[in-house]
Amino acid sequence: MSQGTSTTSVDLMIHARWIIPVVPENTVLSDCSLVIDNGQILAIHPTTEAKRLYSADHEHHLDEHIVTPGLVNTHNHAAMSLLRGFADDHPLQTWLEEHIWPTEAQWVTPEFVRDGTELSAAEMIRSGTTTFADMYFFPEETAKAALNSGMRCQLHFPVLDFPTAWGQGPDDYIQKGLALSDAYRSHPTINVAFGPHAPYTVSDEPLQRIATLAEEMQAPIQIHLHETAAEVSDAVANTGERPIERLNRLGLLSPLTQCVHMTQVTAEDIEVLKQTGANIIHCPESNLKLASGFCPVKALLDNGINVALGTDGAASNNDQDLFGEMRTAALLAKGVSGDASAVDAHTALRMATLNGAKALGMDAEIGSLEVGKQADITAIAVNQLEQLPLYNPVSALSYNNISHQVSHVWVNGNPLMEDRRLTTLDEHRVREKAKYWQNRIES
Ligand SMILES: [Zn+2]
Helix, strand or coil, X not given: CCCCCCCEEXXXXXXXXXXXXXXXXXXXXXXXXXXXXXXXXXXXXEHHHHHHHEEEEEEEEEEEEEEEECXXXXXXXXXXXXXXXXXXXXXXXXXXXXXXXXXXXXXXXXXXXXXXXXXXXXXXXXXCEEEEEECCCCHHHHHHHXXXXXXXXXXXXXXXXXXXXXXXXXHHHHHHHHHHHHHCCCCCCEEEEEEECXXXXXXXXXXXXXXXXXXXXXXCEEEEECCCHHHHHHHHHHHCCCHHHHHHHCCCCCCCEEEEECCCCCHHXXXXXXXXXXXXXXXXXXXXXXXXXXXXXXXXXXXXCCEEECCCCHHHCCCCCHHHHHHHHHHHHHHHHCCCCCCCHHHHHHHHCHHHHHHCCCCCCCCCCCCCCECXXXXXXXXXXXXXXXXXXXXXXXXXXXXXXXXXXXXXXXEEEECCEECCCCHHHHHHHHHHHHXXXXX
């Protein structure tokens, strides 16, 4: 801008054909601009107004695009992308005990976790995700890969009763996890939280310790819960208690808790979830692939329970495409409830953005495009035959297999992808590493 103009200079302006801000609800803005400075959304104006008031160092004219909050993938085991398609078509316990756990015991090292997480980060960025939550061994390596990628990440360090390559047992896992939490205290993009694996792999004493520590630190807890009917019936046969009752008795359920899967839900379970404020992480494609069951999403949402979306690891999905997960969640909710209005297009987008941010305790910072929030943003080009005609932009996002049309992604106003070119990760290197691990594991 020339001297003497009265515009305010800012870092970035994104001029978009459509903006779906998620807050206010059910809103689509036409021909508006996001004004971004110091990593935050400073203003949202009609484009003509924005251009009159501001001048930006970087400007993007996205004339055939929809701009949304960056998607939030609330459950992943990112390094498991290196086992994508490795063991298909088995139920959960067979898949875990006969395929995944033995393979992990042989191969999972810091190098495996770093390379696998970078592969996953590339895939997540290319499909519009800006934040992911992760539960896996060597989380210090996941953190490094997340930093390289520029993605926002909540790391749930694993806790199990038995030893693995990363630790000896509960005390060792918790000690290592707390050290990691210290290392990333107040970090702008990396957040460390508790990841007790599941009720059937962690006993009461470590679960109680985690509940106490999480309360003191106000740190989230993520746990696989009621993933299958067998998990619940086995627990009832062995102890007389449903797993969710046991967690509630141990003090583990609160608004800090993220219950992953919940395919088995009674009216009493819904009361417990309402009273404790615990969040549900719904992973519809993983549940379908492992034939684990159906989470009753409509009933949970109707009861005011926060339901977010996750892909789970690529070994049980087999992709990390949250737009695909939105579509599956919407379709499955209609099928399960017998109600075609269940999980409408706006609700699916909200589950993948603001509900995810809320589950991770990050909804003050991200999850919607509002003034004062961090500029975590995804743009999708809707100019191909498959998107035309376009009567309803949000319908295109939720029902139209759109992830390959994601064009731009920003976190804190920093570009991670521009015109489908990754800016933080080296695509060639990521590809070579994936081939290297395939060769090693196959041989
Ligand atoms: Zn999982």
